[in-house]
Amino acid sequence: MINYIIRRLLNLIPIILGVAMVFFLIFNVIGGQEKYLYNLLPAKSRTAEQIDFYRSKYGLDRPFFVQYFDLVKQMVTFDFGKSETRKLPVSTLIKRHVPNSAKLTFPAFFFEIVISLTLASLAAYYRGSWLDRSLTVISVIGMSIPMLVLIMLGQQFLAYRLGLFPISGWVRGIGAVRYLVLPWILWCLVSIGYDIRFFRTTLLEEAHKDYVRTAKAKGLGSRTIMVRHILRNGMIPILTYVVMEIPFLLTGALLLERFFSIPGIGDLMVNSIASYDYPVLKATILVYTLFFVGFMLITDILYALVDPRVRLS
Amino acid sequence: MADTAAGAPLLDVRGLKTYFHTEEGLVRAVDDVSFSVSSSEVLGLVGESGCGKSVTAFSILDLIPVPPGRIEGGEILFRGKDLLKTESHERRRISGNHISMIFQEPMTALNPVMMVGSQITEVLKLHTLLDSHDRWEKAIEMIAKVGISEPRKTAKSYPHELSGGMRQRIMIAMALVCDPDILIADEPTTALDVTIQAQILELIKAMQRETSAAVILITHDLAVIAETVNRVIVMYAGKIVESGDVKTIFTEPKHPYTQGLLKSIPVLGEPGKLLESIKGRVPNLIDLPPGCHFANRCPFARERCFEEHPRLVEVDSDEHEVRCNLYYD
Amino acid sequence: MSTTIATQVSGAGTVSEKKPNKYVGKSPLQLSILRLRRNRLAMVSFWILMVYVVISIAGNFNVFGLRTAAMEFSLDNRYVAPFQTWQHIFGTDNFGRDVFARVIMGTRVSLFLGAAAGLLMVPLAIAIGSLSGYYGGFVDDIMMYVMSVVVAIPALLIIMSLVQIMGRTFFIIALAFAVTGWVGLARVIRGSFMQAREYEYVLAARCLGAGDARIIFKHIMPNLFHFVIVRFVLNYVGVIKSEVLLAYLGLSVIGVPSWGNMIDESKLELMANNWQNMIAATLFMFVFLVALNIFGDSLRDALDPKLKNVINRVEN
Numbered sequence: 022m023i024n025y026i027i028r029r030l031l032n033l034i035p036i037i038l039g040v041a042m043v044f045f046l047i048f049n050v051i052g053g054q055e056k057y058l059y060n061l062l063p064a065k066s067r068t069a070e071q072i073d074f075y076r077s078k079y080g081l082d083r084p085f086f087v088q089y090f091d092l093v094k095q096m097v098t099f100d101f102g103k104s105e106t107r108k109l110p111v112s113t114l115i116k117r118h119v120p121n122s123a124k125l126t127f128p129a130f131f132f133e134i135v136i137s138l139t140l141a142s143l144a145a146y147y148r149g150s151w152l153d154r155s156l157t158v159i160s161v162i163g164m165s166i167p168m169l170v171l172i173m174l175g176q177q178f179l180a181y182r183l184g185l186f187p188i189s190g191w192v193r194g195i196g197a198v199r200y201l202v203l204p205w206i207l208w209c210l211v212s213i214g215y216d217i218r219f220f221r222t223t224l225l226e227e228a229h230k231d232y233v234r235t236a237k238a239k240g241l242g243s244r245t246i247m248v249r250h251i252l253r254n255g256m257i258p259i260l261t262y263v264v265m266e267i268p269f270l271l272t273g274a275l276l277l278e279r280f281f282s283i284p285g286i287g288d289l290m291v292n293s294i295a296s297y298d299y300p301v302l303k304a305t306i307l308v309y310t311l312f313f314v315g316f317m318l319i320t321d322i323l324y325a326l327v328d329p330r331v332r333l334s
Numbered sequence: 335m336a337d338t339a340a341g342a343p344l345l346d347v348r349g350l351k352t353y354f355h356t357e358e359g360l361v362r363a364v365d366d367v368s369f370s371v372s373s374s375e376v377l378g379l380v381g382e383s384g385c386g387k388s389v390t391a392f393s394i395l396d397l398i399p400v401p402p403g404r405i406e407g408g409e410i411l412f413r414g415k416d417l418l419k420t421e422s423h424e425r426r427r428i429s430g431n432h433i434s435m436i437f438q439e440p441m442t443a444l445n446p447v448m449m450v451g452s453q454i455t456e457v458l459k460l461h462t463l464l465d466s467h468d469r470w471e472k473a474i475e476m477i478a479k480v481g482i483s484e485p486r487k488t489a490k491s492y493p494h495e496l497s498g499g500m501r502q503r504i505m506i507a508m509a510l511v512c513d514p515d516i517l518i519a520d521e522p523t524t525a526l527d528v529t530i531q532a533q534i535l536e537l538i539k540a541m542q543r544e545t546s547a548a549v550i551l552i553t554h555d556l557a558v559i560a561e562t563v564n565r566v567i568v569m570y571a572g573k574i575v576e577s578g579d580v581k582t583i584f585t586e587p588k589h590p591y592t593q594g595l596l597k598s599i600p601v602l603g604e605p606g607k608l609l610e611s612i613k614g615r616v617p618n619l620i621d622l623p624p625g626c627h628f629a630n631r632c633p634f635a636r637e638r639c640f641e642e643h644p645r646l647v648e649v650d651s652d653e654h655e656v657r658c659n660l661y662y663d
Numbered sequence: 664m665s666t667t668i669a670t671q672v673s674g675a676g677t678v679s680e681k682k683p684n685k686y687v688g689k690s691p692l693q694l695s696i697l698r699l700r701r702n703r704l705a706m707v708s709f710w711i712l713m714v715y716v717v718i719s720i721a722g723n724f725n726v727f728g729l730r731t732a733a734m735e736f737s738l739d740n741r742y743v744a745p746f747q748t749w750q751h752i753f754g755t756d757n758f759g760r761d762v763f764a765r766v767i768m769g770t771r772v773s774l775f776l777g778a779a780a781g782l783l784m785v786p787l788a789i790a791i792g793s794l795s796g797y798y799g800g801f802v803d804d805i806m807m808y809v810m811s812v813v814v815a816i817p818a819l820l821i822i823m824s825l826v827q828i829m830g831r832t833f834f835i836i837a838l839a840f841a842v843t844g845w846v847g848l849a850r851v852i853r854g855s856f857m858q859a860r861e862y863e864y865v866l867a868a869r870c871l872g873a874g875d876a877r878i879i880f881k882h883i884m885p886n887l888f889h890f891v892i893v894r895f896v897l898n899y900v901g902v903i904k905s906e907v908l909l910a911y912l913g914l915s916v917i918g919v920p921s922w923g924n925m926i927d928e929s930k931l932e933l934m935a936n937n938w939q940n941m942i943a944a945t946l947f948m949f950v951f952l953v954a955l956n957i958f959g960d961s962l963r964d965a966l967d968p969k970l971k972n973v974i975n976r977v978e979n
Binding site for chain 1: 808809811812813814815816817818819820821823824825827828829900903904907908911912913923926927929930933934941945948949952953956957
Binding site for chain 2: 229230231232234235236237238239240241242249250253254257327328329330
């Protein structure tokens with residue numbers, strides 16, 4: 022187990038190098054730098070000397086491979102220097118914003134998976150009932166409304182018009198829950214359509230497998246078959262799917278953070294893109310990548326717990 | 335548990351009709367099938383794939399997927415009680431307990447994420463009052479009985495860790511753990527290697543002798559039938575075409591289909607002789623023609639065979655029945 | 664005597680084929696189309712999609728002066744309420760532009776974007792997936808490495824960065840969606856190729872002297888048609904929804920109305936009860952996406968009833 026984790030962490034090295042290469046291609050090669058330097062400086066100090074000064078400050082005048090290794094070094098040491106717009110060390114900014122994003126996404130993600138798995142199991146169990154049919158309709162509707170619209174409507178009606186929730190805001194500590202409830206709800210609404218549909222199909226597919234027929238021949242009741250046999254086997258594809266969803270956490274978090282003024286990392290990233298604050302942008306992308314890869318590792322371990330055919334070696 | 339009222343068969347299937355409503359049309363997978371099984375009898379159900387033999391077995395244990403399948407008529411009397419009219423929770427008390435089943439694919443028929451021992455105790459939990467420790471011991475005893483060495487270790491393994499033959503042994507242990515009256519074996523050896531096949535058949539026979547359960551053996555392999563069963567039912571396109579004592583069927587087959595089947599078995603010691611085969615293929619079960627279903631492949635087909643569906647009639651003795659126009663007017 | 668009759672009958676085809684069965688003698692693709700056409704919901708969706716295609720093509724030309732109405736400012740006519748005049752059936756926006764005309768024009772952007780992104784993504788995925796799966800070994804290792812890197816960075820980040828740096832043009836946006844969207848399809852194709860490589864029919868083709876290219880394109884690719892077409896449809900849904908997100912971040916196509924741009928513009932209008940932009944764009948998009956989702960599902964079921972969950976969620 023420990024060995025496995027260590028080996029997986031070693032596997033991260035080429036991935037990080039690859040991610041650095043993608044960055045490098047986008048920001049240093051495709052021509053981000055001129056635009057970057059241009060946009061970085063306020064209009065009145067945009068002189069040739071100033072641009073040259075910043076070019077050498079960020080090492081953009083050096084050969085490409087040196088620039089690449091600089092980038093790798095920054096990523097490994099997590100030292101991206103100072104944010105140009107906020108005048109703070111990048112690491113401080115990241116440390117400040119990451120916990121807020123976690124407060125938003127983790128509970129929302131967890132609730133949403135639990136709710137949709139429950140509903141999907143019910144739909145699969147009572148296949149063809151009114152519950153199943155209405156959940157199917159809800160799924161299709163949910164999949165066809167863009168998230169932005171849901172958030173705008175939710176904020177407009179539930180918060181602004183009906184006053185059920187604060188419109189936006191943030192405090193440190195536990196009091197933030199007050200501001201998080203509506204984003205959580207909206208998060209669930211956004212994802213539930215996709216998830217119910219996937220989980221239901223998965224469970225129904227499992228229900229047609231041979232071992233279910235064996236279980237029936239043993240005389241087991243359909244509820245026991247659902248819980249003990251189908252759900253347990255279904256966890257394997259469901260787990261894979263849930264991991265695939267993690268990148269979408271970002272999309273959701275980003276919009277919700279912007280709309281509800283939650284000082285999270287998505288908010289930080291959007292601002293850094295808009296203001297050409299590349300040190301911060303690089304750091305946020307790295308954080309997301311690490312977050313994603315770390316989740317993959319956790320999933321692999323979960324796999325081994327769920328599926329006896331998988332060995333961690 | 336094997337004794338029933340004298341004369342009454344243990345299981346009596348009467349006029350069973352199991353149809354599938356598919357998008358291409360109505361498939362009469364089992365059409366008006368009647369047979370009976372008495373205690374400690376070994377009955378063989380033979381036919382090509384798709385002739386309805388498995389569907390017959392699934393109908394008995396309520397395993398037909400609904401929809402598209404539906405049992406449209408008939409009775410399945412177990413100890414005189416019609417299973418088709420029994421409440422489902424009561425039927426479940428019979429499945430796995432009084433009537434149990436072994437499936438064709440030991441690879442997929444076991445739950446991949448459960449220890450095989452737990453899959454056996456699950457049956458005991460359902461049908462007996464044993465506590466969890468006794469259930470586990472009983473499961474291990476059963477695993478030992480089906481000829482697996484190291485039963486304790488095996489009980490704690492998962493299906494993927496076992497070979498095909500071992501898995502089929504586990505299936506047999508699971509099916510027999512509650513001492514059933516009837517064991518239905520649906521092509522139990524088809525998916526296995528030839529050497530393992532013989533072992534598994536031997537095991538089924540031995541277990542049958544020991545528990546004196548009735549066995550319904552479903553197979554397309556006539557060699558298996560010849561050495562295992564007492565009585566044979568031959569099915570073709572959802573219908574019984576011939577039934578009788580195993581000796582009679584093998585020595586004096588009456589139906590042209592049975593004759594064809596028997597001619598297509600290779601015989602040891604007759605090298606150089608071309609093996610005969612039945613010409614043509616099984617008709618599409620959708621939109622079957624009005625006449626005999628076998629007529630288009632039958633070497634003796636007459637005009638009448640294409641128009642009139644034959645009845646099942648007795649020939650020679652009262653045990654031997656044939657569905658063919660050749661044997662009545 | 665009896666034998667002669669039997670041969671006559673088998674000569675005339677088997678008896679069961681007397682009545683022509685429409686499922687007999689069809690290729691798998693023909694059978695799929697047959698199944699699809701029997702699905703009423705799918706056919707309704709299909710015709711809805713066709714209407715959209717016509718609308719988007721119309722949006723390309725200045726039909727009925729649509730383009731003028733959508734683009735020209737008319738500051739005297741700001742925020743005309745919907746259903747007041749025939750001239751502005753959906754009302755007008757902040758700059759007095761006709762909302763109906765804009766939503767029609769927006770259809771064009773969204774549809775073309777989805778199609779362009781898909782048409783760029785599919786060849787990329789096929790090339791990488793088939794090479795990787797067919798040759799295996801070193802080629803496969805490299806491709807797998809590239810895939811794991813691309814997957815490790817959230818797609819949206821790459822899209823945003825690329826569009827920001829390379830410009831908010833139609834082609835760049837489509838390209839950004841393509842370079843991030845190919846991994847899923849490439850993986851499926853790679854897996855199928857690895858399996859197909861071992862199949863007897865492929866071995867048989869090779870024994871008969873077929874070259875690699877012939878085996879890849881003639882023997883294996885046609886069997887992967889399902890995955891490609893279904894993935895294309897779902898990718899379409901993803902692109903259209905993501906365009907809204909890009910618009911919100913100020914990164915959608917510049918200078919022309921799109922559904923995303925309209926929704927984005929409406930975010931400040933809602934407080935003042937000006938709903939026309941929001942409702943028009945959302946409604947047009949909603950109907951289109953529902954039809955596309957239903958059609959995609961039915962297509963998947965019709966093409967391969969066994970293929971259920973291979974296709975996962977695409978994008979928000």
